[in-house]
Amino acid sequence: MSIRSRSVSRIAVVALGMTLAAGSTLAVAQDISVESSNGGYAAAWSYGTNSKIGLADRKADGRPVKAEYNRRAHDTKKFTLWNKEGSGKRTYSGVGSKIWDARACVVINNWPDDCGRWWSDDHIVTGD
Known part of the structure; x- marks a missing residue:
């Protein structure tokens, strides 16, 4: 795997993680x-x-x-x-x-x- 494809994969993983984290904060109920x-x-x-x-x-x-x-x-x-x-x-x-x-x-x-x-x-x- 080339350096460029590894960088793209890492960016995709980070973006996915940020999306999941943002979505989970929206689901928190208000007291x-x-x-x-x-x-x-x-x-x-x-x-x-x-x-x-x-x-x-x-x-x-x-x-x-x-x-x-x-x-x-x-x-x-x-x-x-x-x-x-x-x-x-x-x-x-x-x-x-x-x-x-x-x-x-x-x-x-x-x-x-x-x-x-x-x-x-x-x-x-x-x-x-």
Whole structure:
């Protein structure tokens, strides 16, 4: 094999490696971390593949907290994960398709719930 053909082969291998590396960085999932709007007394999160969501109650006020979210397989369906166990307790959803949007809320009876902004994998949604 000539020196020139070895150089071309090395360049091709390096180019292929760079292409694969660039493609793999695009596939990394974004972590989700959201809080309710008034002091962050409800917190929701999802990491890695975002196939399940966690929820914590951060204040001993007797109010339940919830995470509202949707999944890739059910684009327009809103799921709700409840945590009625009290302050310091965490709960988790089951595993499913990737979570696309999420927000955390403190439930306030007979009033609008105290919800943070929607997190989205492509943008922040500001409305309901």
